[in-house]
Amino acid sequence: MLLLGIDLGTSSIKVSVVDAQTQQCLASVSYPETEREILTRQPGWAEQDPRQWWLDARQAILNAHATQRYNPQDIGAIGIAYQMHGLVVVDKEHHPLRDAIIWCDSRAVPYGEAAQQGIGAEYCQRHLLNSPGNFTAAKLAWVKEHEPDTYARIDRIMLPGDFLALQLTGESTTSISALSEGIFWDFERHALSEEVFGFFGFDKSLIPPVHDVFAPHGYVRETVAEELGLRAGIPVTYKAGDQPNNALSLNVLRPGEVAATAGTSGVIYAVTDQLFVDAQSRVNPFAHVNHTREQQRLGVLLCINGTGSMNRWARQTVARELTYPEANERAAAIAPGSEGLLCLPFGNGVERMLANQPVGAHFHGLDLNQHGPAHMLRASQEGVAFAFRYGLDLMREGGLHPTVVKAGYTNMFLSDVFTQAFVNSTGLAVELHQTDGSVGAALGAGIGAGVYATPAEAFHHMQPLRTIRPDDHQTAAYEAGYQRWKELLLRHLHPPAAPALLPDSVAR
Structure with missing residues (x-):
């Protein structure tokens, strides 16, 4: 039996086909080859067309078939991973009513802050484990106020992966994990949050039926199966946000285990069995893929929006003629510390870990006689x-x-400069694995379809490619660089008060 995994990213769709028995990836394809555009109609906004996601997913599946490395008729289950915290709204005919408001969109921050004040910070921490912040519920509140005609036509709200599943199956579903990432879920009552729905004036009928993460979420329609060369009736047996799914792909399921990713955004995702709460909601707990009422499993998520986006900007701006591997080689020629050049990589929307302050991206200490493109490339990776x-x-x-920390050997972890900066500044070893979100989604489909008796069985053959540990000879240099970087960041977060103007008599 073969398993199909679909990973709906910000830049592209990636699909993988995995042999369920050997857990080996037979084919892996991304589409499009160039990064998909983020629509920014106003500063701080970030949108994408859900219909384009579906077109890209279809083409990626067909391109995977075209490798001829497997028989598409042998695919028996489908799993979907997706960019988190987005908002898709559809009408009764399942048509999107507007472009999706995606994860790095900042417009809803005031709505989340108002909900925190209206509901009460203590309640939010105890029941939601988070401030409503800039998550899906707050995004829906923005639509409700600014686009009332659109809001009135909404039949269902969903996250990006739910929309892909809807196109495949014609059915809309959600899960506790998805509802928690939207800040719709009450962990203490194990139910939809009465207070969130009441404060924003939402009707609960907007929420699709709630299923387990590992469970049937519908079956591929006959017309879609014909288009994609699949068997009709294949179940979609797994849906999860990209970061819980990344953790699954690395077999990070137990308390104390940690996963990392450094794609468009960067994430540390730590599993715990405790109701972890950060009073300022700078790091955010959500229900992990294996969370149940009886066995609590939360993923504490630290997100850095400006990760791969900072690295991409630097390469395109100062080294456009170079590939990423070539740019990494140039950066590696510069000593740790980038000869004093510092980079704050916060230019992709407000950062939750910085309390939603608009710090922006900055280079500091640029010496026109000393620093060149290679320094900027290295400083960008060290800044991340x-x-x-x-x-x-x-x-x-x-x-x-x-x-x-476990991480996939992909994206910025392909760079020795970044990986060495990561381990030597954090003091944590990193295990690199040959896996990614689409492979994780495929294995999740196998778990949901009952192919594997336990999640652990799905990762029986997993071994790290290599482990990178902190280097005693480099940690001091990175620690010194970090402390200078932190001092710069704190100056931006807490700028000194402007000096008072002198009276005219003194000024003269």
Whole structure:
């Protein structure tokens, strides 16, 4: 039996076909080859067309078939991973009513802040484990106020992966994990949050039926099966946000285990069995893929929006003629610390770990006689690594103390510069694995379809490619660089008050 995994990213759709018995990936394809556009009609906005996601997913599946490395008729289950915290709204005919408001869109921050004040910070921490912040519920509140005609036509709200499943099956469903990432879920009552729905004036009928993450979420329609060369009736047996799914793909399911990713956004995702709460909602707990009422499993998520986006901007701006591997080689030629050049990589929307302050991206200490493109490339990657260190310290303050991080050997972890900066500034070893979100989604489909008796069985053959540990000879240099970087960040977060103007008599 074969398993099809679909990973709906911000830049592209990736699909993988995995042999359920050997857990080997037979084919893996991304589409489109160039990064898909984010629509920014106003500063702080970020939208994408859900219909384009479906077109890209269809083409990616067909391109995977075209490799001829498997028989599409042998695919027996489908899993979907997706960019988190987005908002898709559809009418009764399942047509999108507007472009999706995606994860890095900042417009809903005031609505989340108003809900926190109206509902009460203590209640939010105890029941929601988060402030409503800039998550899906707050995005829906923005639509309700600014686009009332659209809001009145909404039949269902959903997250990006739910929309792909809807196109495949004609059925809309959700899960506790998905509802928690939208800040719709009350963990203490194990139900939809009465207070959130009441404060915003939402009707609960907007929420699709709630299924387990590992469960049938519908069956591929005959017309879609014909288009995609699949058997009709294949079940979609797994749906999860990209970060819980990334953790699953790395077999991070038990308390104390930690997963990381450094794609368009960067994430540290630590599993705990405790109701972890950060009073300022800078790091955010959500229901993990294996969370149940009886066995609590939360994923504490630290997100850095400006990760791969910072690395991409630097390459395109100062080294457009280079590939990413070539740019990494140039960066590696510069000593750790980038000869004093610092980068704050926060230019992709407001950052939750910075309390939603619009810090932006900055280079600091640029010497026109000393620094060149290679310094900027290295400083960008070190700045991202330092941002991870800053966020990890917030998690440590909350009582989480990881010792080893698992990550896929992909995106920025392909760069030795970034990986060395990460391990030496955080003090954590990193296990790199040959896996990604689409493979994780495929294995999740196998778990949901009952192919594997336990989740652990789905990762029986998993072994790390290599483990990178902190280097005693480099940690001091990175620590010094981090402390200078942190001082710069704090100056932006807490700028000194402007000096008072002198009276005219003194000024003269």
